[in-house]
Amino acid sequence: MDTILGIDVGGTGIKGALVDVTTGKLLTERHKIRTPQPADPAAVLATTKELISLFNWEGKDIGIGFPCIVKNGFCLSANNISKEWIGINLVDHFSKGTNSNVSILNDADAAAVAESQFGQGKNLKGLMILITIGTGIGSGFVYNGTLLPNVELGSIKWKEKEVEKYVSNKTRNKKNLTWKEWGSELGKFLNHVVRIYSPDLIVLGGGVSKNFELYEAYLKMKQDVPIKTASYLNAAGVIGAALYHKQNI
Numbered sequence: 271m272d273t274i275l276g277i278d279v280g281g282t283g284i285k286g287a288l289v290d291v292t293t294g295k296l297l298t299e300r301h302k303i304r305t306p307q308p309a310d311p312a313a314v315l316a317t318t319k320e321l322i323s324l325f326n327w328e329g330k331d332i333g334i335g336f337p338c339i340v341k342n343g344f345c346l347s348a349n350n351i352s353k354e355w356i357g358i359n360l361v362d363h364f365s366k367g368t369n370s371n372v373s374i375l376n377d378a379d380a381a382a383v384a385e386s387q388f389g390q391g392k393n394l395k396g397l398m399i400l401i402t403i404g405t406g407i408g409s410g411f412v413y414n415g416t417l418l419p420n421v422e423l424g425s426i427k428w429k430e431k432e433v434e435k436y437v438s439n440k441t442r443n444k445k446n447l448t449w450k451e452w453g454s455e456l457g458k459f460l461n462h463v464v465r466i467y468s469p470d471l472i473v474l475g476g477g478v479s480k481n482f483e484l485y486e487a488y489l490k491m492k493q494d495v496p497i498k499t500a501s502y503l504n505a506a507g508v509i510g511a512a513l514y515h516k517q518n519i
């Protein structure tokens with residue numbers, strides 16, 4: 271079974287595509303439907319089913335990346351989604367609701383799986399930290415090709431709140447921060463991460479990674495750690511979710 275449907279549930283859109291899990295390549299266009307508001311369990315399931323029906327595909331294997339801590343299939347956090355998700359068995363909810371075989375992992379972990387197997391972290395010895403910058407800050411740690419799930423760098427306490435409240439792309443837009451202002455704050459955060467974890471590679475993902483040259487100079491990194499932008503940009507979550515499901519079946 272080399273074709274798996276990958277789905278990436280995000281705060282603004284639910285995206286999906288069929289993925290060839292032997293090559294990590296998309297076999298179809300990536301479809302996106304706006305995330306329903308409020309994004310409660312019933313509404314997100316209904317939108318996910320609508321997305322699945324866009325693919326003329328008889329397969330029953332689906333990998334889903336979801337923006338929360340996913341422990342033993344359960345949702346344990348809700349920074350940027352409805353609090354109604356907390357405590358829900360995500361695997362049950364989506365398997366029964368879509369009548370499919372479903373695997374679920376954190377969305378940034380999914381992106382990290384894709385980058386580690388087929389992208390910037392391919393064949394890397396040591397620690398890759400992928401950081402997705404979007405509505406929130408997500409992170410995925412992969413050490414010698416093995417995922418260390420549910421590391422939530424976006425929840426690090428920073429001044430009065432979680433760091434994602436200061437350095438997400440949502441905050442950059444909301445506060446109308448210049449690349450210099452925002453890049454300097456992001457740099458402090460990245461230096462902090464390097465100081466704690468000594469990664470061998472940092473990969474930046476999320477839409478804002480494509481503007482890297484506009485803020486790279488303001489990061490002022492103190493240690494010489496390579497920082498690269500994700501190879502897959504917005505498809506990493508979809509691809510990684512499918513790859514993860516392949517490992518599970």
Ligand code: BGC
Binds near residue numbers: 337347405409434
């Ligand atoms: C959530 C993470 C998620 C990230 C990116 C954060 O608000 O806490 O679990 O990975 O957003 O979606």
